[in-house]
Amino acid sequence: MTSRPSPRPARDLPRTGPERELSAAAQSVVAGDRRALGRIISEVERGDPSARAVVQELYPRTGTAAVVGLSGPLGVGKSSLVNRLLQLLSGRGKRVGVIAVDPSSPFSGGAVLGDRVRIERDPSEAGVFFRSMASRGHPGGLSQSTRETIRLLEAFGMDTVLVETVGSGQVDVEVHNIASTRLVVLVPHLGDEVQTLKAGLFEIADVFVVNKCDLPGADRAARDLSELAQMSPERDGWRPRVVQTSTLAPTGIEELWQAVEDHERTLRESGGLAALRRNRAREELRSLLLAGLQSRLAEALASSKEWEALVEEVGEGRLDPYAASERAYDLVRPRL
Numbered sequence: 638m639t640s641r642p643s644p645r646p647a648r649d650l651p652r653t654g655p656e657r658e659l660s661a662a663a664q665s666v667v668a669g670d671r672r673a674l675g676r677i678i679s680e681v682e683r684g685d686p687s688a689r690a691v692v693q694e695l696y697p698r699t700g701t702a703a704v705v706g707l708s709g710p711l712g713v714g715k716s717s718l719v720n721r722l723l724q725l726l727s728g729r730g731k732r733v734g735v736i737a738v739d740p741s742s743p744f745s746g747g748a749v750l751g752d753r754v755r756i757e758r759d760p761s762e763a764g765v766f767f768r769s770m771a772s773r774g775h776p777g778g779l780s781q782s783t784r785e786t787i788r789l790l791e792a793f794g795m796d797t798v799l800v801e802t803v804g805s806g807q808v809d810v811e812v813h814n815i816a817s818t819r820l821v822v823l824v825p826h827l828g829d830e831v832q833t834l835k836a837g838l839f840e841i842a843d844v845f846v847v848n849k850c851d852l853p854g855a856d857r858a859a860r861d862l863s864e865l866a867q868m869s870p871e872r873d874g875w876r877p878r879v880v881q882t883s884t885l886a887p888t889g890i891e892e893l894w895q896a897v898e899d900h901e902r903t904l905r906e907s908g909g910l911a912a913l914r915r916n917r918a919r920e921e922l923r924s925l926l927l928a929g930l931q932s933r934l935a936e937a938l939a940s941s942k943e944w945e946a947l948v949e950e951v952g953e954g955r956l957d958p959y960a961a962s963e964r965a966y967d968l969v970r971p972r973l
């Protein structure tokens with residue numbers, strides 16, 4: 638194989654087939670070059686089109702990893718669990734990628750210090766790749782950056798990808814939903830949280846993790862959650878399972894991973910995986926279409942004289958915004 642970069646943009650390349658020659662950037666990812674991988678992920682985060690082209694080239698080598706999402710409130714121990722899972726999985730010879738989405742301060746846009754995964758192992762170890770991503774930036778959206786980073790990690794050779802998000806907003810739920818198995822992490826003394834759970838969290842959890850089970854109240858919390866799980870409808874042959882863990886001793890980590898594997902197997906055997914992939918594809922296509930439309934709309938508006946005239950009319954109260962937006966739509970439609 639040569640490392641000659643492809644002179645053509647990826648969009649003109651054949652879509653599949655082993656004969657296709659990879660660009661130098663794509664080859665370096667496949668060859669396990671960690672620095673190249675890190676650089677391309679940064680480009681993905683910035684919305685650099687060349688990174689998109691690399692992901693597109695590598696697409697035939699993706700879709701292979703178990704993608705496990707860990708979500709839940711700040712401080713429940715998600716990063717500590719990631720660390721313990723890394724130890725368990727790399728001990729079993731697995732190759733694991735970690736994506737940690739940091740909550741950003743609304744004031745500085747910077748990542749909150751101290752919420753980095755504490756990796757006790759050497760992170761340069763071949764089987765582990767850790768990436769922290771800011772939750773802001775991402776011209777194509779955080780969910781899209783996450784999808785593309787997962788694909789790069791798969792092409793790099795990872796068979797498992799752990800994605801940590803703080804389960805606080807709509808975007809977090811979107812990112813969490815990219816995973817094939819979704820863990821929602823909680824702690825004892827859920828109190829009123831259990832009530833809120835009924836509303837939202839059940840739909841985004843395949844496994845509930847009651848972490849910090851070294852603290853009092855864990856049995857009770859696990860029991861409450863199990864009762865709720867029993868009442869919730871089965872999805873693809875699966876009801877949410879409840880596992881207690883502690884990252885201190887540690888305890889329950891193997892049971893947690895067993896639940897993940899059971900869920901992945903159930904998905905495959907029930908046909909749920911095909912449905913899940915179709916749903917994920919629908920979500921991604923819609924978001925790509927929307928992003929494309931948005932940027933074409935912005936271009937069309939920027940170069941339209943009539944648009945500014947419409948804005949002025951609405952601003953001065955001579956035209957209502959509903960009529961104006963319809964006229965604007967007619968103006969830009971041919972260019973969308």
Ligand SMILES: Nc1nc2c(ncn2[C@@H]2O[C@H](COP(=O)(O)OP(=O)(O)O)[C@@H](O)[C@H]2O)c(=O)[nH]1
Pocket residue numbers: 710711712713714715716717718751752848849850851852882883884885
């Ligand atoms: N008692 C106890 N503390 C834990 C456990 N797991 C994590 N912690 C502590 O909880 C705090 C938050 O942990 P972290 O993993 O950063 O939580 P995250 O915000 O959900 O990622 C840290 O001080 C951890 O040491 C556990 O199993 N038991």
Ligand SMILES: [Mg+2]
Pocket residue numbers: 715716717752753754801
């Ligand atoms: Mg964390």
